[in-house]
Amino acid sequence: MAYHHGNLRPALVEAATALLEERGPLGVTLRGAARRAGVSQTAPYRHFPDKGALLAAVAEGGFRRLGASMRRAARAHPADPLRALEAMAIALVRFAAQHGAHYQLMCGPAVRGRDHPGLRRAAVAAWELLTTTVTDCQRARQIRPGDPAALAFVLWSLVHGLSTLLVDEQLPAAVRQAWGPTELARHATEVLLEGVAARAAPGTAPAPLRLRRRRRRPARRR
Amino acid sequence: MAYHHGNLRPALVEAATALLEERGPLGVTLRGAARRAGVSQTAPYRHFPDKGALLAAVAEGGFRRLGASMRRAARAHPADPLRALEAMAIALVRFAAQHGAHYQLMCGPAVRGRDHPGLRRAAVAAWELLTTTVTDCQRARQIRPGDPAALAFVLWSLVHGLSTLLVDEQLPAAVRQAWGPTELARHATEVLLEGVAARAAPGTAPAPLRLRRRRRRPARRR
DNA sequence: CTGCAGAAGTTGACTGTGTCAACATACCCT
DNA sequence: AGGGTATGTTGACACAGTCAACTTCTGCAG
Numbered sequence: 001m002a003y004h005h006g007n008l009r010p011a012l013v014e015a016a017t018a019l020l021e022e023r024g025p026l027g028v029t030l031r032g033a034a035r036r037a038g039v040s041q042t043a044p045y046r047h048f049p050d051k052g053a054l055l056a057a058v059a060e061g062g063f064r065r066l067g068a069s070m071r072r073a074a075r076a077h078p079a080d081p082l083r084a085l086e087a088m089a090i091a092l093v094r095f096a097a098q099h100g101a102h103y104q105l106m107c108g109p110a111v112r113g114r115d116h117p118g119l120r121r122a123a124v125a126a127w128e129l130l131t132t133t134v135t136d137c138q139r140a141r142q143i144r145p146g147d148p149a150a151l152a153f154v155l156w157s158l159v160h161g162l163s164t165l166l167v168d169e170q171l172p173a174a175v176r177q178a179w180g181p182t183e184l185a186r187h188a189t190e191v192l193l194e195g196v197a198a199r200a201a202p203g204t205a206p207a208p209l210r211l212r213r214r215r216r217r218p219a220r221r222r
Numbered sequence: 223m224a225y226h227h228g229n230l231r232p233a234l235v236e237a238a239t240a241l242l243e244e245r246g247p248l249g250v251t252l253r254g255a256a257r258r259a260g261v262s263q264t265a266p267y268r269h270f271p272d273k274g275a276l277l278a279a280v281a282e283g284g285f286r287r288l289g290a291s292m293r294r295a296a297r298a299h300p301a302d303p304l305r306a307l308e309a310m311a312i313a314l315v316r317f318a319a320q321h322g323a324h325y326q327l328m329c330g331p332a333v334r335g336r337d338h339p340g341l342r343r344a345a346v347a348a349w350e351l352l353t354t355t356v357t358d359c360q361r362a363r364q365i366r367p368g369d370p371a372a373l374a375f376v377l378w379s380l381v382h383g384l385s386t387l388l389v390d391e392q393l394p395a396a397v398r399q400a401w402g403p404t405e406l407a408r409h410a411t412e413v414l415l416e417g418v419a420a421r422a423a424p425g426t427a428p429a430p431l432r433l434r435r436r437r438r439r440p441a442r443r444r
Numbered sequence: 445c446t447g448c449a450g451a452a453g454t455t456g457a458c459t460g461t462g463t464c465a466a467c468a469t470a471c472c473c474t
Numbered sequence: 475a476g477g478g479t480a481t482g483t484t485g486a487c488a489c490a491g492t493c494a495a496c497t498t499c500t501g502c503a504g
Contacts, residue, residue: 005482029461030461030462043481046481046482108326109390157410161383164383196377197415225454262453268452
């Protein structure tokens with residue numbers, strides 16, 4: 001073992017990420033990450049000014065992975081921006097459901113994005129993915145005209161809210177057990193698309209509001 | 223000063239709440255609350271099994287206040303369930319914006335509702351407020367028919383997501399500075415109501431998507 | 445009125461955490 | 475070859491949550 005680790009910074013981020021996934025947001029500790037990287041308690045301070053900076057790096061990695069997921073989902077529908085938008089929304093909710101602790105860290109109070117430009121950039125990039133796709137939909141006349149930011153932030157709020165409710169297990173048990181993240185996300189975007197108001201002309205009303213039951217019930221993790 | 227405080231439990235909840243509002247969710251500490259209540263470090267253990275239980279009590283108080291706000295808002299529109307629903311949504315977002323730290327605690331990972339029946343009840347009560355009002359709207363033919371829970375959870379996701387984005391300062395600066403919580407909430411519910419899809423018949427399309435600028439810019443708190 | 449059992453509060457200690465100051469070592473460039 | 479600097483280490487401090495053992499008060503049975 002060399003005195004110098006040689007690659008400590010990424011190793012610490014990786015260790016902290018592992019800790020995050022194993023023990024949740026409160027289980028991430030500077031000393032723990034250092035131990036896991038086989039290095040002494042204060043070694044991290046050569047690479048991060050404080051614990052928050054390490055957490056920010058972890059969160060930034062999460063945003064990058066999230067952005068990649070969303071981009072991949074959108075690429076599956078190159079000719080149909082609306083489908084692409086839906087796919088991105090679903091990808092986000094699935095990401096949150098799958099990496100709950102990571103999502104909590106990314107959005108929680110532990111990291112103030114303001115103080116970490118890299119994190120800020122990664123988060124903004126994800127946001128802009130949504131906004132530009134909304135603009136594409138407007139150009140394709142699939143979404144009504146208007147300030148795209150004013151529309152995108154509603155969609156963003158919706159999927160983000162759904163994600164946090166899922167992660168924090170705050171949805172009613174009946175809802176949570178009946179449908180999986182994918183169904184919930186698809187349903188939510190469809191509702192947002194068609195609106196919730198009762199229509200005067202019943203002929204133009206959307207299909208009756210109904211969710212398909214999920215096929216499998218995934219194991220709950222502690 | 224009596225040896226016995228006489229009223230410690232509520233005093234501790236109050237002290238922790240004050241700490242929460244002054245120093246944020248990470249600034250709440252068992253010892254700090256005890257100090258503030260003029261009592262020794264371990265006195266809280268006579269009333270709460272651990273720190274989480276104290277936090278849960280604080281969060282429960284938050285849910286109760288939130289519920290009261292929403293009920294008050296709804297009462298202003300006894301004859302119009304849809305307006306009542308909108309008022310409740312606005313009340314929730316305003317509550318979150320005004321008591322950011324409290325909202326974070328209520329929804330964050332620090333308290334697992336599962337372990338605290340009282341907290342669980344208070345949260346469910348707020349949720350049911352929304353659901354029943356959705357049902358009222360359906361009865362009044364203001365909202366399209368369908369499983370009310372499947373509609374309510376979308377609305378819930380939307381306002382909750384908007385609230386957390388506001389609290390965590392994750393909305394784009396342009397959005398955040400141009401509009402206040404009330405305008406954002408009103409806008410979001412209107413968009414959800416009318417939907418986002420481009421309508422085939424332009425005559426029935428809703429008013430052009432536009433937000434009114436806010437009148438005053440409230441001071442930002444650290 | 446008198447005790448006394450138990451509720452309510454205190455002291456002291458243990459472990460674990462974030463962080464700092466002072467010191468040690470290895471790498472790199474001249 | 476040698477010094478400067480980036481990188482790690484040791485030791486220490488304050489503060490956090492929590493436990494065990496002790497003290498004080500309160501209410502109630504006799």
